[in-house]
Amino acid sequence: xxxxxxxxxxxxxxDLNDQELEAFKMLEDYDDLVKLNDGILAFKATEYNxxxxxxxxxxxxxxxxxxxxxxxxxxxxxxxxLAICFSVFYxxxxxxxxxxxxxxxxxxxxxxxxxxxNLNAKSLLAFNKNSWKQERDVTLEGEAxxxxxxxxxFNVITxxxxxxxxxxxxxxxxxxxxxxxxxxxxxxxxxxxxxxxxLKPGDSFLIIDGKQIAKEKENRSTPSWLNNESAFKSVxxxxxxxxxxxxxxxxxxxxxxxxxxLFTGSFAHNNLEVxxxxxxxxLHVTYSKTNRTITLKRE
Amino acid sequence: xxxxxHENICEEHLFSTxxxxxxxxxxxxxxxxxGDLLNPKDKVQExxxxxxxxxxxxxxxxxxxxxxxxxxxxxxxxxxxxxxVLKHQQxxxxxxxxxxxxxxxxxxxxxxxxxxxxxxxxxxxxxAFMMNRVEGKRFKEIAEILEISTKAVExxxxxxxxxxxxxxxxx
Numbered sequence: 001x002x003x004x005x006x007x008x009x010x011x012x013x014x015d016l017n018d019q020e021l022e023a024f025k026m027l028e029d030y031d032d033l034v035k036l037n038d039g040i041l042a043f044k045a046t047e048y049n050x051x052x053x054x055x056x057x058x059x060x061x062x063x064x065x066x067x068x069x070x071x072x073x074x075x076x077x078x079x080x081x082l083a084i085c086f087s088v089f090y091x092x093x094x095x096x097x098x099x100x101x102x103x104x105x106x107x108x109x110x111x112x113x114x115x116x117x118n119l120n121a122k123s124l125l126a127f128n129k130n131s132w133k134q135e136r137d138v139t140l141e142g143e144a145x146x147x148x149x150x151x152x153x154f155n156v157i158t159x160x161x162x163x164x165x166x167x168x169x170x171x172x173x174x175x176x177x178x179x180x181x182x183x184x185x186x187x188x189x190x191x192x193x194x195x196x197x198x199l200k201p202g203d204s205f206l207i208i209d210g211k212q213i214a215k216e217k218e219n220r221s222t223p224s225w226l227n228n229e230s231a232f233k234s235v236x237x238x239x240x241x242x243x244x245x246x247x248x249x250x251x252x253x254x255x256x257x258x259x260x261x262l263f264t265g266s267f268a269h270n271n272l273e274v275x276x277x278x279x280x281x282x283l284h285v286t287y288s289k290t291n292r293t294i295t296l297k298r299e
Numbered sequence: 300x301x302x303x304x305h306e307n308i309c310e311e312h313l314f315s316t317x318x319x320x321x322x323x324x325x326x327x328x329x330x331x332x333x334g335d336l337l338n339p340k341d342k343v344q345e346x347x348x349x350x351x352x353x354x355x356x357x358x359x360x361x362x363x364x365x366x367x368x369x370x371x372x373x374x375x376x377x378x379x380x381x382x383x384v385l386k387h388q389q390x391x392x393x394x395x396x397x398x399x400x401x402x403x404x405x406x407x408x409x410x411x412x413x414x415x416x417x418x419x420x421x422x423x424x425x426x427a428f429m430m431n432r433v434e435g436k437r438f439k440e441i442a443e444i445l446e447i448s449t450k451a452v453e454x455x456x457x458x459x460x461x462x463x464x465x466x467x468x469x470x
Contacts, residue, residue, distance in 0.1 A: 009453055012438075012456055012460070014435075033464075035409070036464065036467070040417075040429070041433060043385045043413075043414070043417060044433045045429075046330065048322070048340070050322050053326075054318045057318065057344055057348060057351075061348060061351050
């Protein structure tokens with residue numbers, strides 16, 4: 001004789017034979033089971049019409065016009081490789097050519113179109129060879145003299161302002177709190193604080209500590225530094241000192257000296273003793289020198 | 300399935316065959332497991348549309364698993380795991396000859412208890428039990444749908460029955 005659980009399990013699975021069915025009917029909870037079983041039927045799932053639902057699905061599929069995606073993955077791989085190749089190519093070709101000079105160093109740079117740049121000490125010049133034909137843009141930090149061949153617009157971009165020219169000679173000096181452009185030939189436009197100033201030969205544009213300073217006509221044909229000499233006309237003394245430090249790679253300390261007083265004069269780049277005298281004597285200043293440190297003191 | 304290997308579900312006739320074979324079971328499975336609130340019909344649709352979108356990647360013999368798993372996941376994404384209360388159908392499965400008011404009241408009470416008891420079953424118990432009792436599926440068929448052993452199905456269904464009876468008595 002089967003036990004109750006087995007009978008019920010067989011009943012659940014529709015597996016009872018006649019004899020077992022009789023035994024099942026003899027169970028004391030037979031009535032309860034049948035009642036439960038009948039009750040359960042009321043909880044039947046809502047009607048599901050397979051063919052209507054299939055129509056819906058097929059319609060949706062056709063309207064979305066889904067392309068099988070199995071070709072997409074390999075295509076993406078190819079695209080990724082191409083993208084990497086392109087970016088490497090793009091990166092290397094657009095890489096700027098950069099020239100820098102150290103203390104007491106000057107250099108001449110030939111640009112791709114025969115324009116030339118003389119770069120003064122402690123300066124940086126960057127330009128892009130590949131886009132040169134489209135735009136003649138150079139980035140400058142420090143001081144440089146440009147001889148620009150005739151052609152399209154030539155831009156010198158500095159932190160202080162942008163200098164735009166067409167074929168000319170001019171000098172740009174951009175140092176801390178100091179921005180000076182002198183035009184030697186042709187016509188130069190200086191864009192400073194989004195205002196453009198046009199310079200004719202001999203004109204200069206000077207900004208010190210954010211203020212524009214008027215200067216008299218320049219009558220040299222090239223900047224003095226190209227001849228290894230720095231010349232100043234009414235320039236704050238601290239600028240003279242800064243230039244001196246760049247040319248001789250020294251540290252200069254000022255004791256009891258007004259660094260804003262104006263200085264007119266020049267110093268040579270090839271003789272420290274003579275140069276020191278040149279910047280101290282006119283102001284009645286004495287100097288003492290230990291190694292690369294120089295102290296200037298009022299007499 | 301005895302379809303040739305190279306056939307894939309992207310062919311509409313095969314897709315339709317698969318749909319006809321499994322859609323109803325899938326719908327009932329979702330209905331008994333999660334109730335009517337989360338639209339089992341929509342989930343069946345979505346699952347089969349996903350099957351179509353991936354038709355090139357899924358061999359026909361994996362199609363059933365794919366739609367069941369997908370539909371189940373779609374449900375899980377939505378359910379806040381609240382209690383599943385199955386609805387009575389409007390039509391009574393049985394016509395009673397002795398419908399006096401007291402009997403009717405008792406009957407209504409019983410159905411309410413049954414409804415509560417069904418809600419108290421686990422999802423696993425309820426899906427197996429209802430497919431067996433209401434849809435008349437045998438243990439083996441349910442085992443195939445749920446991809447578990449026949450023994451496990453039997454245990455679930457028997458467990459569900461015992462639990463229902465206990466809960467109805469206590470309510």
